[in-house]
Amino acid sequence: MSAVLPSGPNLFERILMLKRSMVFSSVSTDDLRVVANELTEEDYVTGERVFDINEQGDHMYIIQSGAIGISLGSKVGSNDYVARLEAGECFGEMGMLDDLPRSGTAHVLKDTHLLVLEKSRLKALIVRYPELSLGILRSLSMRLRDANKKNNN
């Protein structure tokens, strides 16, 4: 992992990326401004791992560029990815909301630039701006409804 890239996305692009994530999709853009300001940037090179299975999860990641493979084991070079995530996609978001360990390992498939949100920062924001939590709850409720619908079908 290395330091921040010289030219990151601006506030608008960060908000748009957050808006496309599952956790923040129902949070209003007015509220996402404060979340966007808390995002930090991290770089990873091919072959690195962002996190390992069973590790304590306290960060959420948005891929700005590059690709991430999620596997259910920690073996390096494993081709058994249950998901391959590209630019604009999110991972590790459930770790923000529960205290359970990571359910998979995130492998860097090609050099990747990530926007990162730390759990403690989100918690502080929620305490300060309670409408954020309502938006997050709404997003989760929508997801639950979708899951119910799929299950019924």
Next chain:
Amino acid sequence: MINRITKLLLIQPDERSQIVYFLSLFLIIGCGMSIGRVSAEALFFKRYGIEHLPLIYLFQGGLLFVVTLAYASYADRIAPERLLRPLIIILCGALLALWMLMNFYEWEPVYPIYFLLYELVSEIFVVHCMLYVAQNFNVMQSKRLTPLIWGGWQIGSVLGAVTLAATVSNVGLQVMLLVWLVLMVLAGLMITAHHKKAGLSPYHRAGRKGGKALRHAFEQLSQGLSFAQKSDLLKAMSLALFFMVITFYVLCYSVNRVYTSTFTTEAELTMFFGILGATTGTTALIVQIFITNRLIRRFGVRNMNLLFPGLTLLGFSILMFSFALPAAIFASLIKDAFMPAIRNPVRALFFNALPASIQGRSHAVSVGIVLPLALAVAGLTLMLAQQIRDVLYFLGIGLITGMIYFFYSYKTNQSYVSSLVSSLRKKLFVPDDRLNKNIQGDEDEALRVLEHASTDAEPDIRFAAARTMLELFPERAGPVALKVLSTLAPPLRDQLFKMLAPLEPPKLRDYLWQELSHGDLHLRATAMHLLFSIRDTMARALAGEALRDSNPRILAMGIYGAMHYPVEECSSVAMSAWRDMFASDDKPRVMAALDLLMKWPNTEFTPRLTALLQSDDSRIQFAALQVVKVWPNNQLGNLAGILMSSIDSVDPATSVLAADCIALLDTHDRERLATLSLENNHPEVRQAAARALFPVACGVQPVVDWLAADNGSPRAHAAVLDVLLGKNPPRKILEILACQKAGQANYFLEAQRLIEATGKDYKKGHATAANELVVLTDGINSGLDMLAITLLERCHQLLDQALLVARQYEDASTVGVIRAGLKCDDRQHLASASEAVRYIRDQTLADVLVTVLEKLSGEPVTKNRYQIPFSDLASVLAWLTQKNDPWLSECVKQTKGGL
């Protein structure tokens, strides 16, 4: 060409394939039913005799009950498309058997059996196909597309009738049984192929599985009946159906008597039935496809529900005037064209207002109980009427039942909206306001509930009950709250004492004295403060004792007591102790000194208070702000600056308290700071700012003027709206305001659609300039993307505000459920809420809301009569710039910069 046709028929592009399937399927089934109907009637009337028709109605009633029981066993448990397959197989088997009996055995009773088979099958198929359509489309889609889909059935009917009229003289009537059989096989194959690809019906919710089928069927009927007792809508619909069936069959019998006496041979009668079927079918088709859906959208479901009963009454009146062929043809047109074209689609829409889980059972009650019973009554009535030769007797019966049918259709209309809202409430888990109603209505009942809660095993519940009683019924809450006191832990006791003190219930002093010997210092300090406040004579001596205590809280109470009574001999010691506490670096001592300053403001400490207001410690800052709230005006320098920075504190409680203090500033600073704080991200800060901007003394008009102007974001408006609603403005003002909000939502939505369309064109034009970031954000101009999203959010926020205002003068509970439905992303719930909006009393508001909701759901707009103040991107951006909405302005700026 296809686009023009789909536009004319109000079909959305993504609905095309589904419509093609349903149209084709219903066309085939309708064609088969038409052939079955004409052949069954002609064979029965000519080979068996129309005089047996009333008896057949009696049999039909009994058989329908049995068949429906079997149907009800599976109606809710199995997806409608899966249940259609066995129904088709059974029908095909019966048709084959009957055809063999007619051809090889010439057994006379086969004709009434065939007639009965047709009647039973047509009832079950119509009901089941209604259920099938309802489980594939939401309310809004159903309203638009149901008439069109049933149009397929009518095309089939016409084709069937024409085929029969043209071929009957060459091939004979009996062959028609085989033609019907082949058509049903084809329908079965289509259903299988379609659902293999499309999956189960999207709005099907499977009921309970397992158990005995017959017992389950009885359960279904009994559950349906029990629901009918609870649901005004289903009760009125069932009664309307009961009288409609009697009216309908009396009409059938009447016209068939005219036809059989006019056309003497089987071939003539069949040919006439064929031509009549084609004529009524074509009329039904034209009405259904081009007129019904437009009429429903224009006049609403409720008005359309009265059309068919009205026409039936007209038919009977004409027959009473002239019992001859022209009058009979007119009556046939009503029952065979307007019933399928208008009555059936409208009735299907009423079923959508019932909870989805009970729709199948409600259909089962209709077909299994109401229909057979009505048929039996119609049969018996006609048998009796047949004894008297005068046709006026059975026509008179038809006219009377027709009038009762009209009455219950009217009752159905009255229950429609409440049932729609009630179903939506259950689906969205919106709680009913029982306690609220109790409070508004029966005070004793509410008190009883709260008193019961005050003895709950859970201390938090006991505390909440006591607190609620103190808030709602202060004059009656004292004894109960005192009883609760002794059962609570010290922190809750401390809070309850503070709430009880202003009421001074008789035994409060005894309780306070008990607490003085308690080990909990907070509670001791509270008890001391309350006793000193009411100048309890025995407590006076405690002040001197407390001044010698090492605990800062108790010491502060000693200072308070010394000054409040006053205790002259302790005054100087007390002041000196207070100064020491303020000079100290020890946080508890400073906090206690500040707490005392709140109880006993002393301007000697102004410089110290000003310094503490700017403390880095949020708890000290908070305590200092609490003092500011009770501080004499104009005694603190630069309070505006201090409050401004406190509002931005990381501690939300401090921010809110600082915002509460804005009201203490002079007019200029108050307005400036309040206006700024209205855009804060914390809702309570915005509310406090709105209260400061429009204090209690301020009238309604300045608030209304502010809301009418383009001031701030919808969030700021929501806070100001809250203040306005607290001032109980007159209804007229609320109506205007609700319409304004809905109208603004319409503008924002139009702006969003224009921005989105522009964005698509813009991206097309700049596709080659794509870089990684472009791929990342899925847009070349992030400002355009953000603007489109923000405008849609603004539209939803304004819609919600319009309904919030409407809630004050409409039925609050109904509007509350509509608000919840509109906030839900589920299309079915959104459609139900949109349908309910049409029936609010304020029709001016309803018109605007419906326009916006139709646009939001992608439905064609019924009445788009609103002028939009922009036409292209430049004019939209110029219009948005005037809005004084900070975040929107930033989005506009970013958009302009990116173009």
